[in-house]
Amino acid sequence: MIALDPAKVDKPSMYAFFMSAVVPRPVAFVSSVGSTTGVNLSPYSYFNIMGHNPPTLTIGMCRSTSRGGGKKDSQLNIEETGEFVVNIISEWCIEAAHHSCGEFDRGVNEMELAGLTPVDSTIVRAPRVGEAAVALECKLRGTHDVDDSSGKPSGTIMIAEVVMIHVAEAVTGRTPTGKLIVDPVLLAPVSRLGGLTYGKTLELYDLGKPDKNGVYKSKK
Numbered sequence: 565m566i567a568l569d570p571a572k573v574d575k576p577s578m579y580a581f582f583m584s585a586v587v588p589r590p591v592a593f594v595s596s597v598g599s600t601t602g603v604n605l606s607p608y609s610y611f612n613i614m615g616h617n618p619p620t621l622t623i624g625m626c627r628s629t630s631r632g633g634g635k636k637d638s639q640l641n642i643e644e645t646g647e648f649v650v651n652i653i654s655e656w657c658i659e660a661a662h663h664s665c666g667e668f669d670r671g672v673n674e675m676e677l678a679g680l681t682p683v684d685s686t687i688v689r690a691p692r693v694g695e696a697a698v699a700l701e702c703k704l705r706g707t708h709d710v711d712d713s714s715g716k717p718s719g720t721i722m723i724a725e726v727v728m729i730h731v732a733e734a735v736t737g738r739t740p741t742g743k744l745i746v747d748p749v750l751l752a753p754v755s756r757l758g759g760l761t762y763g764k765t766l767e768l769y770d771l772g773k774p775d776k777n778g779v780y781k782s783k784k
């Protein structure tokens with residue numbers, strides 16, 4: 565095993581390592597609007613759902629090296645309005661959505677640039693992506709700034725509550741007890757692996773759940 569002490573590894577190397585080691589990561593394609601600027605869309609893979617009661621998700625937004633350490637447009641927008649949408653993008657539109665990761669100037673509408681369709685959200689001002697089979701309208705509930713070793717802010721963890729869910733019926737299924745779920749085969753989700761590598765999620769298998777005696781009773 566190679567032992568790496570994060571305190572002794574340079575930042576670009578740390579970035580490359582974590583991009584490729586903590587995988588696969590879901591990707592939040594975040595749509596937001598500023599108080600005076602238009603629609604913004606960008607991918608964020610420092611992302612996951614943290615709980616369901618209430619549905620809470622977090623996104624890690626790093627400071628932009630190409631903008632002298634300033635906040636990214638998505639963060640500026642979300643801090644101004646307290647709202648955004650997480651769009652879950654499937655294989656059928658990943659190339660288009662990926663285009664939104666360019667370091668475009670603030671105010672450039674990346675949803676339009678990517679050829680994706682803005683659809684009005686129900687609660688928040690930011691539109692959702694019409695091609696996304698799952699879209700989560702979010703309200704910001706908190707932020708946690710992270711400083712680097714020199715004490716300079718290097719990123720912010722955005723903590724948000726999902727206040728409205730949109731899901732295309734065509735990708736849904738039901739549990740044996742009738743609960744609505746998303747069928748992974750129909751959703752065709754993509755994940756981020758290292759660098760700019762994405763992964764498809766094709767080979768599925770179920771594992772049972774051991775009870776307190778370690779006995780597996782069912783596979784669901």
Ligand SMILES: Cc1cc2nc3c(=O)[nH]c(=O)nc-3n(C[C@H](O)[C@H](O)[C@H](O)COP(=O)(O)O)c2cc1C
Binds near residue numbers: 626636638639664667
């Ligand atoms: C698949 C993918 C995932 C990304 N995830 C993140 C992330 O989690 N955090 C981050 O700060 N930047 C991430 N980026 C980079 C941003 O998308 C990029 O800096 C973008 O231009 C920011 O746009 P904005 O300034 O409009 O918010 C990611 C890029 C790609 C391609």
